[in-house]
Structures are given as C-alpha cells and as structure tokens.
Amino acid sequence: MPHIDVKTTTRRYGIHVEPGLLGRLGELVRAVAPHGSAMLAVDTKVLEDYGKPARQSLEQAGYEMRLHELVAEERSKTLDVVMQMYEAMLAARLERRSPLIALGGGVVGDTAGLVAATYLRGVPLVQVPTTLLAMVDASIGGKTGVNFPLPVTAGGTAEIGKNLIGSFWQPHVVIADPETLRTLDPRQLRCGIAECIKHGVIADQDLLGFIEREADRIIGLDMDVLTQLIVRSAAVKVAIVEEDEREIGRRALLNLGHTFGHVIEPIEELQLHHGEAVAVGMVAASHCAVARGMMDGEDAQRLATLLERIGLPTVLTQPVGSQRLIDAMGYDKKVASGRVRLILPTGLGAARVVDDVDPATIRDAWLAVGAD
Ligand SMILES: NC(=O)c1ccc[n+]([C@@H]2O[C@H](COP(=O)([O-])OP(=O)(O)OC[C@H]3O[C@@H](n4cnc5c(N)ncnc54)[C@H](O)[C@@H]3O)[C@@H](O)[C@H]2O)c1
Numbered sequence: 001m002p003h004i005d006v007k008t009t010t011r012r013y014g015i016h017v018e019p020g021l022l023g024r025l026g027e028l029v030r031a032v033a034p035h036g037s038a039m040l041a042v043d044t045k046v047l048e049d050y051g052k053p054a055r056q057s058l059e060q061a062g063y064e065m066r067l068h069e070l071v072a073e074e075r076s077k078t079l080d081v082v083m084q085m086y087e088a089m090l091a092a093r094l095e096r097r098s099p100l101i102a103l104g105g106g107v108v109g110d111t112a113g114l115v116a117a118t119y120l121r122g123v124p125l126v127q128v129p130t131t132l133l134a135m136v137d138a139s140i141g142g143k144t145g146v147n148f149p150l151p152v153t154a155g156g157t158a159e160i161g162k163n164l165i166g167s168f169w170q171p172h173v174v175i176a177d178p179e180t181l182r183t184l185d186p187r188q189l190r191c192g193i194a195e196c197i198k199h200g201v202i203a204d205q206d207l208l209g210f211i212e213r214e215a216d217r218i219i220g221l222d223m224d225v226l227t228q229l230i231v232r233s234a235a236v237k238v239a240i241v242e243e244d245e246r247e248i249g250r251r252a253l254l255n256l257g258h259t260f261g262h263v264i265e266p267i268e269e270l271q272l273h274h275g276e277a278v279a280v281g282m283v284a285a286s287h288c289a290v291a292r293g294m295m296d297g298e299d300a301q302r303l304a305t306l307l308e309r310i311g312l313p314t315v316l317t318q319p320v321g322s323q324r325l326i327d328a329m330g331y332d333k334k335v336a337s338g339r340v341r342l343i344l345p346t347g348l349g350a351a352r353v354v355d356d357v358d359p360a361t362i363r364d365a366w367l368a369v370g371a372d
Pocket residue numbers: 043045046072073074077104105106107108110130131132133134137138139140141142143144162163180181182183184185188191274
C-alpha cells in the first residue's frame with residue numbers, strides 16, 4: 001500500500017493511502033495503539049457512510065468503542081466542544097493509552113487533535129481524514145487547535161481568530177482512504193485541490209504539472225490519480241514538517257495564501273470555504289511577489305489559470321474594504337514583531353518568507369483581488 005514514513009522529533013509515524021483502507025482501520029490502529037478501549041470522534045455527516053464501518057472494523061480488532069459525534073463547521077471549532085469531548089472521555093473512563101480516532105475533515109482532526117494532545121496530558125491520536133484537504137494537509141504534521149474570539153475592534157465587530165488556541169501533537173498514524181472522497185461535495189474537493197496546488201507552488205513544480213495534466217481525472221475522482229495526488233501532495237508537507245516541526249523556519253511556507261486567506265475566510269458575506277480563501281490568498285501573494293520582482297508575471301498567470309481551471313475563486317466574490325482586511329491581518333499568528341510576514345512565491349516550486357512588504361504593496365494586492 002502507498003505509504004509515507006514521517007520522522008519528527010516527537011514521533012515517527014506512517015501515512016497510509018489506499019482506496020478501501022477504511023475496512024482495515026482496526027488492524028492499522030491496533031498496530032500503533034493496542035489498548036482495549038478507544039474513542040471514535042466522528043463528523044456527523046460521515047457517520048452513516050464511514051463511522052459505522054469504521055466502528056465495526058475497530059470492534060473486530062478488539063477495541064471497546066465509544067463514539068462521539070462532532071458537527072464539522074468552522075464555528076464549532078471551539079473550546080466548548082473540546083470540553084464536551086473531555087467530559088465524554090472521562091465518563092467513558094478512557095485512559096492514557098486509549099487511542100482517540102478522528103474520522104472526518106480538518107475541523108474534526110484539529111479539534112480532536114487538541115483533545116488528544118491535552119486529555120490526561122496526551123493520548124494516541126489516529127487521523128482518518130475524509131476530505132482531500134485533510135488528507136494532504138490538516139491530518140499531517142501535528143498542528144491541532146480551535147478558534148477563539150479576537151478582542152472587539154473599535155468598529156464594534158467581534159471576529160474569530162483562526163486556530164489561536166492549540167498545540168503540536170503528532171498523530172500515531174494517518175489513514176487516508178480516497179474512496180471516502182466519493183461523497184464529498186465537489187466544492188470541498190476543489191478546496192483540497194487548492195492545498196495540493198499550494199504544495200506544488202512552494203516546493204514541487206512537477207506536482208503542479210501533474211495537476212494541470214490530470215485535472216479532469218482528479219475532478220472525476222479517478223482513484224488511481226487521486227491516490228497519486230494525495231501521496232505526492234502529502235509528501236511535500238511531510239518533507240517540510242520533518243525539516244521544521246515547530247514552524248521556526250521553513251514550515252511557514254505552508255502558509256502561502258493563508259495570511260491573506262485567514263482574514264477573508266471568516267467574513268460572512270463572502271461565504272468562502274477555507275481552500276477557496278487560500279486560493280484567493282495565493283493570487284494576492286503572487287501579486288505581491290510580482291510587484292517585488294520575485295516572480296514572473298507569466299508564472300503568476302499560470303497559477304491563476306490553474307486555479308480557475310479547477311473552479312476555484314481567484315478574486316473576492318464581492319468587494320470588501322481593503323483597510324478592514326489590512327487591519328485584520330494584524331492579528332494573524334504570522335505577525336512577527338509588529339510586521340506582517342508573508343509567504344511569497346519565488347517562481348513556481350519555491351517560496352520564501354518575507355517580512356518587509358510595504359503596506360502599499362499589500363493594499364495593491366488586496367485591490368488586485370477585488371477589494372475596494
Ligand atoms: N492542522 C493543520 O495543519 C491544518 C491544515 C490545514 C487546514 N486545517 C484546518 O482544517 C479545517 C478545514 O478542513 P476541511 O476542509 O477538511 O473541513 P471540514 O472538516 O469542515 O469538512 C468540510 C465539509 O465536508 C464534510 N465532509 C467531510 N468529509 C466528508 C466526506 N467524505 N463526504 C461528505 N462530506 C464530508 C464536513 O462535514 C464538512 O461539512 C479548517 O478548520 C482549517 O483551519 C488544519
């Protein structure tokens with residue numbers, strides 16, 4: 001089975017990618033966390049299709065299973081939900097060796113991940129991602145966390161800060177079954193492809209070529225092509241995480257598009273999913289890179305064309321005041337000593353962290369993607 005070995009300072013683990021793998025979940029979990037009781041944290045939406053077979057496989061492997069349902073919405077990524085999970089785990093008397101298995105997309109993975117990192121000072125975490133975004137990104141590398149309200153601004157609007165409360169906690173294993181993507185909303189699939197494109201832009205030009213060539217088969221859910229896409233995209237994330245587990249340096253490159261994307265994602269009127277916000281953010285970042293002479297205009301155009309071909313937005317669906325967006329960027333975790341740090345492509349297949357982009361360039365980038 002296609003397999004990637006991840007070596008971090010705190011844990012060594014495997015990422016398994018294969019159609020049909022969910023049926024072998026119990027056996028794969030048992031290989032890394034052979035304790036008798038376990039908790040399955042499952043996205044309500046996938047409970048029927050995948051939660052039940054997952055539970056069955058885990059029970060057949062000898063686990064005494066508890067099931068905890070989570071609503072996978074960005075607004076349910078809260079400390080309240082984390083507390084409810086602690087209560088359920090305590091009530092079920094789960095112990096320090098009891099694995100917590102997160103079955104769902106990035107919302108479930110991040111929230112359950114924080115619970116696994118902190119319950120009894122840490123229990124084994126098994127990530128079973130069921131969105132493309134979670135398979136190639138969120139489930140890998142140990143970042144866990146929930147959202148938290150930002151201080152109320154002078155304008156009186158309370159906005160939510162993304163992933164402000166969290167911890168690094170590497171999973172014991174990641175098990176990705178591409179078959180689970182068959183039920184995924186096509187819009188969510190495109191969001192995952194946005195993250196794959198991001199990985200191509202920052203580190204792997206060949207991956208971009210692969211996505212350009214195979215776009216139709218990817219969108220058409222060809223299992224062989226999807227498996228290759230997941231393995232190649234996940235490999236980019238793994239290489240970066242291995243080099244810089246705690247995001248002191250190179251790992252920040254994975255935030256390409258995110259400093260811009262994180263401020264537009266919570267804006268209700270825009271109705272953007274995470275990957276869509278990142279797509280617009282990557283275009284804004286490429287505008288900055290071109291303006292600074294770091295990237296060819298042609299490469300920036302190639303990126304925008306590919307995003308459009310996949311059906312991802314490259315501009316805001318309606319105008320938002322650029323000053324509001326610039327203000328919100330000030331609360332991003334990637335702000336270093338009061339300056340906004342941006343990840344900018346230096347072509348296709350490479351990027352670097354830049355912390356001296358002048359405010360006029362940032363404003364121009366927002367204007368270029370439709371802000372006013
Ligand atoms: N930890 C990290 O390193 C990291 C990296 C990237 C993103 N994230 C986080 O991940 C989250 C986004 O993840 P996501 O895009 O997976 O979102 P998600 O978990 O909200 O899932 C998207 C939607 O798809 C549904 N869904 C999930 N799997 C399905 C399936 N197989 N079939 C049908 N429906 C399915 C969910 O119920 C939800 O409605 C964000 O909160 C983001 O902050 C974390």
